Amino acid sequence: MKPKLVVFTGAGISAESGIKTFRDSDGLWEEYNIIDVATPQAWEKDKALVLDFYNKRRKQVIEAKPNKAHQALVALQKKYDVHIITQNIDDLHERAGSKKVLHLHGEIMKSRSSTDPSLIYKIKGSELKIGDRCERGSQLRPHIVWFGEMVPEMEKAYTIAEKAEIFMVVGTSMVVYPAAGLINYVQRNIPKYLIDPSDVTVGGITNLTVIKEKAGIGLPKLVEELLAL
Ligand code: APR
Numbered sequence: 001m002k003p004k005l006v007v008f009t010g011a012g013i014s015a016e017s018g019i020k021t022f023r024d025s026d027g028l029w030e031e032y033n034i035i036d037v038a039t040p041q042a043w044e045k046d047k048a049l050v051l052d053f054y055n056k057r058r059k060q061v062i063e064a065k066p067n068k069a070h071q072a073l074v075a076l077q078k079k080y081d082v083h084i085i086t087q088n089i090d091d092l093h094e095r096a097g098s099k100k101v102l103h104l105h106g107e108i109m110k111s112r113s114s115t116d117p118s119l120i121y122k123i124k125g126s127e128l129k130i131g132d133r134c135e136r137g138s139q140l141r142p143h144i145v146w147f148g149e150m151v152p153e154m155e156k157a158y159t160i161a162e163k164a165e166i167f168m169v170v171g172t173s174m175v176v177y178p179a180a181g182l183i184n185y186v187q188r189n190i191p192k193y194l195i196d197p198s199d200v201t202v203g204g205i206t207n208l209t210v211i212k213e214k215a216g217i218g219l220p221k222l223v224e225e226l227l228a229l
Contacts, residue, residue, distance in 0.1 A: 005080035005226075006164035007073060008182055010087045012171020012196055016216040017064040017092055023173050024198075039147050043114075047139065048130055054142040055127045057089070058108050062126055066096035069170065069215035072223040074098055079227055080166070085157045087172060087179050089144055102160065104153050104179050110143035117152075154178050161185040166226070169194045171215050174202055195219055 011021035021027045036042050037053040074097040076082050084093050084101045089108040093101045113119035113134035120143055121134070132140045145151055157179075161167065167186045174180040186192065188206050195211045195218040202208065211218040 002079060002081040003165045004083065004163055005076060005166040005168070006083045006085065006161055006186075007168045007170060008085050008087075008161075008172065008179075009093070009170045010172025010174075013069050013086075013215045013219075014064070014067075014088055014090055014092055015171065016067040016069065016214060017090075019060055019064050019090060019092075021171075023175070034147055038144070040149060043141060043146070047141075051128050051130065051142070054108065054144065058123070058128075059126045061090040061092075061108050064090065064092065066092045067216050069219040070096035070098070072220040076223050076226065083160050083164075085160060085182065087176065102153055102157055104145070104151055104157060106142070106144035108142065108144070111140040112143045113138045114141045151178055157182055158185045162187070165190055167192045168222075169196075169200075169202070170219060171196055172200070173198075174200050193222060195222065 015021055022029045032053065037050055042050050070092050073082060073084060073093065077099060082098065082100065084098050086093060086101060086103055087105050089103065089106050091107065091109050109123055111121050111123050111128050113136065115138040116134065116136060119134045121140065128140055128142060134140055161182050162185050164186050167190060169183065183202060183205060190207065192205060192208045193211060194200060194202065194208060195213060195215055197212060197214050211222060
């Protein structure tokens, strides 16, 4: 059996593919107010504005390509049972070729019914519009977990993290909960790595190696080392 390697990723892993992060100085939350576009209240108030915000994000994702960091994680699958738990809504891990990807905050390429969360659809093309409806006649919304909403995949993520034999954190500011709390479910004695060009605060974590580099540089190097073990 291959050793279980769990990777927790955030916006930073897609930065070198040209997708903006949220909290860096040129990040999305500098340009937009979270409350206006990424909350249930925003959806109640102005559906067209929310749809437009995510339509723009979707167009960028469609144009983007997986980068060296996404590809490095694909190479790891040769020797490890790789599970990616991502906060990202883009599909770059899947398009690179990673097989096991859990999206905690939803998926930009999917829509779902605004009344029945079990009705989830692939979006054809790049736009979701007012008047696009589920099979039961309700308006479709982006398949995104908004601020103030439950994170339905969290339990599944805890179960995966608890069984990790190696754990990596790549490109996340670790400030959005419950996702950022995932690292506390990882066993104390296993090797852990954190790759991010900025200083990221993770308190009380043992066996942690911090690699202060961009994902496209630091991750391929680490993967090479792990494949050579
Ligand atoms: N390689 C690796 N990391 C990078 C790179 C890069 N090339 N460029 C930037 N980063 C790092 C930043 O230093 C920062 O620590 O990526 C991190 C991005 O942090 P955030 O913008 O806060 O993104 P993330 O942690 O994924 O945000 C969590 O917040 O608004 C939400 O729902 C959204 O899932 C998202 C959640």
